[in-house]
Amino acid sequence: MAAAAMPLEELERWLxxxxxxxxxxxxxxxxxxxxxxxxxxxxxxxxxxWICPLLAIDADAFNHGGTPEFAAISAVALRHNDIxxxxxxxxxxxxxxxRRKPSGDVDPRPWCQGFYAAMRLKLLA
Numbered sequence: 525m526a527a528a529a530m531p532l533e534e535l536e537r538w539l540x541x542x543x544x545x546x547x548x549x550x551x552x553x554x555x556x557x558x559x560x561x562x563x564x565x566x567x568x569x570x571x572x573x574w575i576c577p578l579l580a581i582d583a584d585a586f587n588h589g590g591t592p593e594f595a596a597i598s599a600v601a602l603r604h605n606d607i608x609x610x611x612x613x614x615x616x617x618x619x620x621x622x623r624r625k626p627s628g629d630v631d632p633r634p635w636c637q638g639f640y641a642a643m644r645l646k647l648l649a
Contacts, residue, residue: 528589528594528598529595529598529599530592530596530598531599532552532599532603535552535555535596536551538592538596539551539555542580546580547577547579548579548580548641549638549641551623551634552621553620553622553623553631553635553638554637555600555621555638556607556621556638557620557635557636557638557639557640557641557642558574558641558642559604560607560638561638561640561641561643562574562604562642563604563611564611569645571601574642575597575600575601577645578642581593581597620632620635621635622635
């Protein structure tokens, strides 16, 4: 999976280029918050059910290696595994991907927007 994954910086550019297709995340902090919510639960979800809206892709993209969509899926899966491993083994070391405001302060809004977007998938759960 790691060999197929696009680097995170490239993933962010790829997401930004897909804004017109309405992915649930359009930048890395949003993607990170979304994936963190999936990991945190409270219910398990099929990867198809949360990765497809996250990236604004069709489920068929999972079947075609060597495409930008598959490279994005792989990058998301790696980030999911990283967050899951951190939260299960050393939760105090978890560090959300936040941007900085011009003042240098952390801007948590994009990360929180991503987290909430994932929560909306199964809000009643």
